[in-house]
Amino acid sequence: MTAGMLLLSVARRIPGPAALVAYGTSASAPVVMEPVFDADPIEPRYVPPAAPAIIGFVGADGAVHPPGETGELLVSSETLFAGYFRRPEATADVLRDGWLHTGDIGRVDKAGYVYITDRLEDMIVTGGMNVYPAEVEQALSRMPGVAEVAVFGAPDERWGQTVVGAIVRAPGYTFDAAVVREYSRRHLASHKKPTAVLFLDALPRNAALKVPKPRLRELYGTNAART
Template identity: 50%
Template sequence: MAATLSLAAILAENARRRPEKTALVEGELRLTFAEVWQRARAQAGALVGLGVRPGDRVALMAPNTADFPHAYYAIAAAGGVVVPVHLLLSASEVEHVLKDSGATLLLCHPAQAETGTAAAQAVGVQVITLGAEFEKLARIAEPLPSYVTRAADDPAVVFYTSGTTGVPKGAVLSHFNLVMNATVNAFDANDIRPDDVALGALPLFHAFGQTVSMNSTWRAGATLVLLPRFDAARAIELMVKEGVNTFHGVPTMFVALAGAAAAMDALPELRVCVSGGASLPLAVLERFEEAFGAKIYEGYGLSETSPTATVNQPVFGTRAGTIGHPLWGVDVEIARAEVEGRVELLPPGELGEVVVRGHNVFSGYLGRPEATAETLVDGWLRTGDLGTKDDEGFLRIVDRKKDVIIRGGYNVYPREVEEVLLRHPGVAQAAVIGLPDELHGEEVCAVVVRATGAVPEAAEITEWSKEHLGRHKYPRRVEFTDALPLGPSMKILKRELRVRYAQ
C-alpha cells in the first residue's frame, strides 16, 4: 500500500481548522475557507457526473478570478489532474496542449471561451464554461463528501513549459511535489502567518502564481486577494484597501510598482515580497525597496521543480543579486555545463550549470521519455541555467545556457550587461541579445525601452556601457522599442527579439 496524499487537503484542512477565516477576496466577493471548500466539493461532484475519473486530465483556462481556485481544487478533489492553460496562447497552441495532455474536458472562463472552444472542438474535447453553466451543474450534483484518495506520487498538475526550443512539453508534478513545495515555502523559506494577506497578481495558470501565491498562502491558512489584471496603480490601491502585506511578483511587476509609487496617496505596508520568474536587476530591487520600505526576497525555480528551488531566506541572511539558498530538503549544486550524459559537480566559485535534486523535482515530461532522460541525469535535474555558488552557499544565476552570447570567442552574459544598462537614468527596461555577425560570430545588441520623458540616443547608451563594461561586452548595437515582448508568465521573450532584429 503506497502512501496517499492529495493537493486538495490544502483547502480541506483549512475548512476543518479555520472554517470561518476569510480565504479568498476578489472584488466584492469574500469567501471563507468553509465556503471555498463547499464550492470545490460541489464542482467536484459535477465533474464526477461529467465522467471525470481519478487520473483523468482536465484542462483549466481561467484568469485570476475566484473561478480558478474553485475549479483547481474541484479537479484535485475529484482525483483528476489539472492541466492549466496559458491565457495568451492561440487556438492552435491550446489545441496542442489539449491533444498532448490527453485532456478529456476543458473548463473555460467566458473571457477565453472563443479560443478555448475553437481549440476543444478541433480535437473533440468537451467544453464547460465556468460561471453560469458550471455552477448550474454543481447545484444539481451531489457534492463529494471529501476528496478522492490519491497515491503521493500520482500526477496532480501538468504544466506546459514554453521551453526555449520546440513545442511545449507537459511537466508532470505529483501531489507530493506540490504539497511539499507549498509547505516548505510557507513554513521554512519565509515565515508565512495565518493573519497574512497576500496579493494574487501572478497568473495562477503559471507554476509561480499557483504554488507560491495560491497554494503556499492557503497552506499557511492566510488570505488570498486576487487581482485579475495586473496594473501597478490598481494593485497598490487594492493592497492598501485589503491590508495586503505579502506580494509575489516577477521583475517587470516590481519595475511597474516602483514607478507608480510616487503618484499614489498611500502605500501598503509590505512584510514579505518575493521575486522570481526571471532575474531581478539590482537597480530595480533598490528602487522598489526605497519606494516601499520593504525587502525583496529573490528566488529561483522552474515548472519542473514545482517551481521553487532556492530563495533568499531570513534564516541564512539575504544577499541582493543572489537567489539565496536551496529550499528545505532540496539540494542545488553547480555542475560542469559542457559534460553531457552525466553530472559532474564543481567546487564553490566555479561557473557551471545549475542542477537540482529533492522532493520538488518532477516525474518527467508527459509521453516524452527522451526529453526526460536528457533533463534527469544521475538523480539530478539539469536546469539549463548557468550559475555559481559561493563559499557561504549563496547561489547566483548568471544566465540561460541558451542566451549566452559568444562574441569573438568570449562569453558575454546578457544579464550582466542588462544590470549596467538599467542604471542609466534614461533606461526603463532593457533586454540584451546576441545577433549573428560575420566578423565576431555574434554581436551584442541591447533592446531598450526609454524611461518616461527621456530620449537617450543609441550612441550615448553605447558610450555609457563602454565605461562600465569590458571591451567585448558593451552593446555595439542599440535598438529602441515601446514595449518588450512578454510571455504568459511575464518573462521577456528573447527569442522573439532575436527574430525581430536579426534582419
C-alpha cells in the same frame, strides 16, 4: 530580463510593500531556494535549499564547479517530476542520474549564497567569449533613463555573435545609442558591450510575461530603430 529586474520595474510604477523572488521550477518543487531579504533587487541571491533538495553547478564537461565559478544549476530532490508526458527524449535530456538539469546558469559564493545569472539557451558566444545577457542587462538597467532592457545575441560574420541591447527609454529621455555605448564602456568589459542598440516603445512579452529573445532577434533584423 531577470525576475529581480522585472520586480524592480514594477516597483518603480507601483509603490507599496516590497516583493521578493524565490527560486523554483515546475519540474522540481514549488520552491527550491528562498530569497535573502537584504539582497540587491536587480541581482537577488538565495539561501541554499534545505533537505531533501540539493543543488550543484556543473560545466559543459559535467564537472562540478567550485564556489565562484559559473555553471548550469542542477537540482536533486525527492520531489523531482517523473518526466514529460510522452516525450522520452526531452525527459532524458533534463533528467540524468537523478539530477534535473534546469538550464539556468548561476554560481554559489564562498558564503554559500546562490545567484542565478541567466538561461543557458540565452548565452551569447562572441569571439570565443561567453557573455551572459543578464549581466549586461543588470549593468544597463542602472543607467539613468532606462525603463526596461533586454540583451540578446545576433549573428555576426566576424565574431559569430554580437551583443545587442533592446532598450525602452523612460518618459522624458531621448538619449541615443552613442550614450548607451559610452555608459557600457565605463561599466562593462569590452566583449560584453552592446555593439548595437534597438530602441522600442515596449519589450515584447509572452503569456508568462517573459521576454522572448527569438522575437527580439526578429525585430532587430527588420526594425529601422536599431543603431
